[in-house]
Amino acid sequence: MSIRSLTAAALALLVSSVAAVPAAAHAPDAAADTVLAQTFAGTELTVALRHPERVPGPLRVDLIAHLPAAAVTIAVSVRPVTSDPVDAVTVSVERDTARTYPVELTVRGTGAHWLELRAPGEVSQLPFRVLVPRAGTAGWLATGAFAATGLLLACALAGAVTGRRALAGLLGGAGATAFVVAATVALLTATLPPAAPEGAALTGTAGPQGRPYAQARIRTEPATPAVGDEFTLRVELTDGSTGRPVDDLVPHHAALAHAVVTSLDGTAFHHVHPRRVAPGRLEVRLRAARPGPHVVTVEVERAESGGQLVSGRFEVTGDARTVAAPPLPQPLPGVPRDVVAGAPVRVEIDTGPGRIQPWLGMAGHLIVRDDAGAFLGHAHELASMNADAAGFAPPDDTVAAYGPTLRFAFTFPAPGRYLVWLQYVRDLRLVTVPYAVNVRAEPA
Amino acid sequence: MRPRTLTATVAVLVLTLLGLAALETARSAPEPLRLHGIGERYAATVRLDRARTGTVEADIAVERRDGAAADAVTVTVAAAMPAMGHVTAELPGRQVGPDRFHARGELFAMPGAWQLDIRVRTAAVVDVITVDVRVDNGGG
Numbered sequence: 001m002s003i004r005s006l007t008a009a010a011l012a013l014l015v016s017s018v019a020a021v022p023a024a025a026h027a028p029d030a031a032a033d034t035v036l037a038q039t040f041a042g043t044e045l046t047v048a049l050r051h052p053e054r055v056p057g058p059l060r061v062d063l064i065a066h067l068p069a070a071a072v073t074i075a076v077s078v079r080p081v082t083s084d085p086v087d088a089v090t091v092s093v094e095r096d097t098a099r100t101y102p103v104e105l106t107v108r109g110t111g112a113h114w115l116e117l118r119a120p121g122e123v124s125q126l127p128f129r130v131l132v133p134r135a136g137t138a139g140w141l142a143t144g145a146f147a148a149t150g151l152l153l154a155c156a157l158a159g160a161v162t163g164r165r166a167l168a169g170l171l172g173g174a175g176a177t178a179f180v181v182a183a184t185v186a187l188l189t190a191t192l193p194p195a196a197p198e199g200a201a202l203t204g205t206a207g208p209q210g211r212p213y214a215q216a217r218i219r220t221e222p223a224t225p226a227v228g229d230e231f232t233l234r235v236e237l238t239d240g241s242t243g244r245p246v247d248d249l250v251p252h253h254a255a256l257a258h259a260v261v262t263s264l265d266g267t268a269f270h271h272v273h274p275r276r277v278a279p280g281r282l283e284v285r286l287r288a289a290r291p292g293p294h295v296v297t298v299e300v301e302r303a304e305s306g307g308q309l310v311s312g313r314f315e316v317t318g319d320a321r322t323v324a325a326p327p328l329p330q331p332l333p334g335v336p337r338d339v340v341a342g343a344p345v346r347v348e349i350d351t352g353p354g355r356i357q358p359w360l361g362m363a364g365h366l367i368v369r370d371d372a373g374a375f376l377g378h379a380h381e382l383a384s385m386n387a388d389a390a391g392f393a394p395p396d397d398t399v400a401a402y403g404p405t406l407r408f409a410f411t412f413p414a415p416g417r418y419l420v421w422l423q424y425v426r427d428l429r430l431v432t433v434p435y436a437v438n439v440r441a442e443p444a
Numbered sequence: 445m446r447p448r449t450l451t452a453t454v455a456v457l458v459l460t461l462l463g464l465a466a467l468e469t470a471r472s473a474p475e476p477l478r479l480h481g482i483g484e485r486y487a488a489t490v491r492l493d494r495a496r497t498g499t500v501e502a503d504i505a506v507e508r509r510d511g512a513a514a515d516a517v518t519v520t521v522a523a524a525m526p527a528m529g530h531v532t533a534e535l536p537g538r539q540v541g542p543d544r545f546h547a548r549g550e551l552f553a554m555p556g557a558w559q560l561d562i563r564v565r566t567a568a569v570v571d572v573i574t575v576d577v578r579v580d581n582g583g584g
């Protein structure tokens with residue numbers, strides 16, 4: 001090999017090695033937001049966590065207060081699951097003021113964390129993971145080998161220029177080998193799945209069947225609340241296979257848990273988002289609006305599993321004559337006079353002037369319960385669902401992006417009378433409209 | 445290619461392969477595992493001789509999170525695999541020092557993502573400290 005050709009080869013390799021330094025592997029979802037609804041201190045809050053991309057780094061948290069909102073001072077803190085809080089701030093939520101309260105906290109490490117909200121008598125623990133992308137062993141190896149290529153070839157070049165041909169040849173050969181190693185590793189890495197980001201969960205092996213079902217013990221404190229009083233609804237979830245507390249809930253329709261609490265007669269309705277207060281224990285504070293039997297349905301999703309429903313009942317004591325009369329449910333608009341069981345029906349509701357903001361990632365919800373309180377279903381607004389399916393991230397809760405006409409499709413499973421509640425958000429105020437519909441059997 | 449160039453090339457290749465092998469060995473070698481977690485009142489540090497199926501030795505140190513002197517406690521350890529719905533029976537911790545316990549027995553039925561439940565019992569409370577542990581039987 002002549003000096004000139006050696007020099008040319010070394011230069012070519014040097015240039016290509018610089019150009020080919022592999023980009024760090026893309027870590028999945030390392031920077032994705034966690035958005036969770038919480039019923040906290042009497043207010044429907046949306047808690048949006050904007051994850052840090054490095055540690056130590058800033059965790060931005062937006063608390064979006066929906067109306068009606070109670071005045072409350074919330075202590076917001078963050079801690080790894082294995083230690084005490086590492087940062088804390090306080091937020092004063094103003095009474096009946098629809099707005100976003102932004103806070104910034106510092107996280108120091110990766111992995112599983114709790115965002116904790118505290119107010120007098122209430123605590124909420126929201127799970128999230130701090131993930132930081134990492135290149136992995138292969139990435140470091142490729143980077144190292146590319147660096148070695150550069151160094152060796154630069155030395156070879158120097159050797160060639162100063163007339164040390166043997167040394168130049170030796171270094172050139174070594175450099176070429178380093179380049180082959182680097183290129184091979186880089187190419188192989190590109191075809192491998194990216195390294196799990198630092199702080200990722202130990203992935204389980206639940207497989208397609210998912211984790212065991214959860215069972216619930218649903219109680220109130222006090223056991224029989226009196227009408228007009230505040231009480232705590234407590235949901236204790238245990239694993240159907242092990243009997244351990246279920247503490248692996250993941251965001252499902254933008255909350256850890258959705259609870260629908262209705263009086264059996266359908267005159268009281270609460271759709272709330274219980275707080276995680278201890279392993280397997282969820283709580284929410286409610287005010288008993290109507291006396292009589294109440295039905296509770298809670299929707300949750302365990303990690304590596306699908307959604308599931310658990311249910312329970314409780315009794316509110318008191319005299320119906322002492323509380324204000326509830327609004328009478330209206331006929332469900334936009335549906336035919338005859339709704340037939342088993343066939344999907346289209347529901348179209350005009351919500352009046354003004355655009356609508358998303359809540360729980362959707363423009364609107366239709367919550368459906370049968371007369372007996374045994375069946376509970378919900379439908380999502382079609383336009384926002386289409387956007388969701390097309391891969392558009394739902395807009396922030398403050399963006400008035402939808403409506404004013406909301407469209408749903410739903411199949412009533414059996415004949416009978418159904419109670420239907422429409423829920424949507426306008427000007428950050430949660431609006432609930434009760435309807436009723438009679439469903440008849442399909443003609444034989 | 446000259447003989448010396450060839451020698452250098454082979455040397456670099458061999459060294460690279462040796463390095464890769466060393467990395468891989470270091471990654472998969474069974475080594476003692478130190479796990480830390482907190483419960484409502486207690487913090488626990490568990491040292492496992494290995495996170496594998498079969499008999500495992502666990503050294504458990506507990507302390508009050510508020511820094512107060514520990515109450516008279518009993519400590520047990522049990523394992524669960526949430527993904528599969530597996531749970532293993534509690535192993536009693538034998539007290540080997542102030543706030544230090546030793547347990548020996550089978551904890552993990554199969555490789556995968558497990559959790560250890562360290563149960564600290566005092567006259568007043570039962571505190572459960574749960575820590576994640578990856579059980580990997582590696583090549584052996």
Ligand SMILES: [Cu+2]
Nearest residue numbers: 255258259272
């Ligand atoms: Cu909900």
